Amino acid sequence: MVNGRHLRFLAWLFLLGFVSTAFVIYVLWKGPATGRFTGAREFQSGENRCLRLFNPWIQTGNRHEFERTAKDSQDTNASHFLSESTTGNFDGYRCILENRTLSMKCDTCALVSSSGQICGQNKGSEIDRTDCVFRMNAAPVKGFEMDVGQKTSARIVAFNAFGLSLKAWNQGMKFIVWTNNRPQDIKHVVLYAKSNKNRDICMSTKEYIQRMDKLFEEETNHSRYASHTWLSTGWFAFDLLRHMCSSTRIYGMIPPDFCKKKNQPRGPYHYWDKTGDECDVYLSNEKSATGSHRFLSEKIIFARWAVASNMSFHTPEWDPKDYTNTRVTQFV
Template sequence: FGYVITRDRPSPAVQSTRLRGYMRIIPDMKDQFLDMHCNHCALVSSSGQMLGAGVGEEIDKIRCVIRMNNAPTGGYEKDVGSRTTVRVVSHTSVPLLVKNERYFFKQSADTTYVFWGPDRNMRQDGKGRIFNTLLKIAKKYPKVRIFVVTREKIQYCDNVFQRETGKNRMKTGAYLSTGFFTMILTIEMCGSIHVYGMIDDNYCSQANRSVPYHYYERNRLDECRMYKVHEHTRHGGHRFITEKAIYAKWATRHKMEFTHPSWTLRSRGSI
């Protein structure tokens, strides 16, 4: 999927805190945009780096905790915490949430959900398969705050990727990751950010241990192997390593701290 980049916009580090790129799905379909700001946020990676981190209690003390896709907390509280303020979810992970809908949309009704996906799945004319699913969930659980990333916001994210890398995402066959959308949202809504469990762009060239791609899928692919495969896939891959280099650049002009593992931040030019 892809969108034509039509205009240039400021980098997310200087965006307004008025979050108009995220539209709520509610039964009567009135426009309602995400209105949320936190002085300090914890962005918790789904990486296997979180296993044994032992920072769950620390994370739970932070007012706003942001997680991605279907990353669970149950059974992993000691390492990742138990609270979730915002969960950013890819269109491909929606079936996984629906499969466990009582937990995600009833027991976790105080969580705000932000879903992103290509227009073919998120269109609102009755033909968007994932949007239709989310609309049914919103009607079934009216107390849950469910938002979708607008088409214009996805265009903006494409523009940011090109601005930071000098490469057109579509022409290079890349898909933005859920982490990319999550990082942009987090920068827009948070005064300062503590990122847990995210590796930097140099980690895999120096790593001497194997870590699962997800902390909750221990028998799946190794994280660095996954990153390297995606980075060099000609069509349909996420540019995980390139995205991490972009985050390091943003961290030099925004209040961001990376731990487990820690990052050494330095000024960067073009990526």
């Protein structure tokens, strides 16, 4: 027989279940926060067509693993999974199944960033007219073709976004994966490539990652390890395209001082994600003392590379020559 005590217990269970379900529905409706920042602003779907309700593909990874990852990058002979680099179009990456240097026939290139700045700009057909279109990580195309185009020649993918980015793979696309030289990350990518032989997957060499760490120090006068800095996927994309393409158009990348100016058209960090102010993410990371990207400092470097490598910026349009004398001084 059910007495009053049992009824109260069942009522509490029902209430707890109702509250939990309501909370889950609320989180799914709002969408997860993107990036490490505070004071995020929500961009309503009515502001432009990119910001519709979408199931966000959020890059995962634990930045607090920085010190261990950095040590592996320096000390571990992780490249034993692949042969050493030889001559080729770009010797920083080797394609796993054919054991060859990355090679692509590209004259004109487009690099489509993940920024919400590209929303509503109708650049899709212009992007598709270039020889090679490069995208980063899992940035979606379907549903956003008018602004980001349809063609994808290659995706430049971070090791900790590899699994998620596979959802965006399609026939004929190259996957160009950079790692931090940790054996477990390299082994994961190699084993996947060998068990999925219809997918062209190329991966960074140990020597190339070491070159990038040295290049960062030369460009910023900061050690990547001592400054607790993660290089962004944008860094690897820029370095690849400045060597591989005769000319490159970059879409959706703001200039280095954009977030410090007033009355700028702010947008979301990702064009497919409903929440997260891009500048909030950038400024928070720039000031962080532990395991962060230095997005704005990188853009100063990108501007110098762009001038030397026939690269131009669109949506928004800005002249990289305006920043050639700007130097990275400090992060925090």
